[in-house]
Amino acid sequence: MKLDCRGRRCPLPILDLAKHIGDVAVGDTITVEADDPAARPDIAAWCRMRGHENAGESRAPDGTPAYTVRRLH
């Protein structure tokens, strides 16, 4: 599952992530495409605080950072 958070400013990307983590099955991933510079540290912190896995960072075809999170519970 992919979330398009382009143009969404802190703290909206992690809010979007929190709203949609329940849409994927436990063990599956959700990828947040976000150009806000706070998304990187905040998604990592959200994973730590909520007990999910920060499963890495890549780039969308347009160069936007894409953060993958695995639902653990």
Add this chain to the structure above:
Amino acid sequence: MPAYLDAASAAPLHPVARQALLAALEDGWADPGRLYGAGRQARLLLDAARESTAECVGARPDEVSFTASGTQALHAAVLGTLAANRRRGDTFVHTAVEHSAVLHAAEVHVAAGGRAVSIGVDAQARIDVEAFVAAARTGAAAAVQAANHEVGTTQPVADIAAATPDTPLVVDATQTLGHADVPAGWSALAGDARTWGGPPGVGVLAVRTGARWHSPYPADDREAGRIPGAPNVPAVVAAAAALRAVCAERAETAARHGALIDRIRTTVAATVPDVEVLGDPVGRLPHIVTFSCLYVDGEALLTALDKRGFAVSSGSSCTSSTLEPSHVLVAMGALTSGNVRVSLHRGTTEAEVDEFLAVLPGVVAEVRAELGADGL
């Protein structure tokens, strides 16, 4: 009960500073470099301010120069130290959580062909001492702050200096002077009068006798050739008076502040859901604490607190002009959203802190509700 809780940006003017400023506006307005009566009078006031400041810093009077700000003092400390130590190489070693003034000076050094190495910190902003010492040993110069300006964590400056005795060490003491002991081992040191209740527009640059340092500015004979332009004597006099006063009452203030910050750390963690209280809970400055709240817009939180009369600052990206989150929080791997820094001044009362703590959970809940974050 409104409360000003952003002393780390600028503390309210100390009453002693106000008095000294008014007197020095009468007696210290002339050019201290001139050889007539009014000039000599300004010179006497400036010399006395330098002597008193040096004593509080732990320096000799001729090691101390006054600058226009803490930022200017940091720029001069870094660039002047690097300029004079080219024979040691071109690598500038600094911590990842230095004040932006140090990082911007490093950018100037890199743009001129030099190299900069940033040493990381742990989740509580404590630097990796081993890595720092290893890099600093072979570096041209190194910079480590006495304590972090956003989260209050102190760094083991004296240990680092002892482990790298040959490397010139720039120490940012801008949040430490007047609040805690200034660590030993610096070759250049920077301070900022706003943080101890002096007037804005005065910084302190101290350069150790024998330490290599060349002015990065066009030549000027003011301030021992270190800082160009005639100093603002009345403001310098007021800053020195405030520093002397806060140093004299420091033990009592630090004990009071330390207990209030402990109370803030404990209460915020207990009463605000989904909050991270940041920084070293023990190895820290007595008067600063920072916390971050999940699903909170930092700007909205500051505005909501301001409406209730509470002045605090934030490292959240939405509160910065560049829309970048604080590099300190990023280096710590900390949550950057809903970030609040609370910093106390000598006049901060227990009642003000308690009122802030009483209001905060409701304000955070209100800002979260506006974002539709309830139940997430």
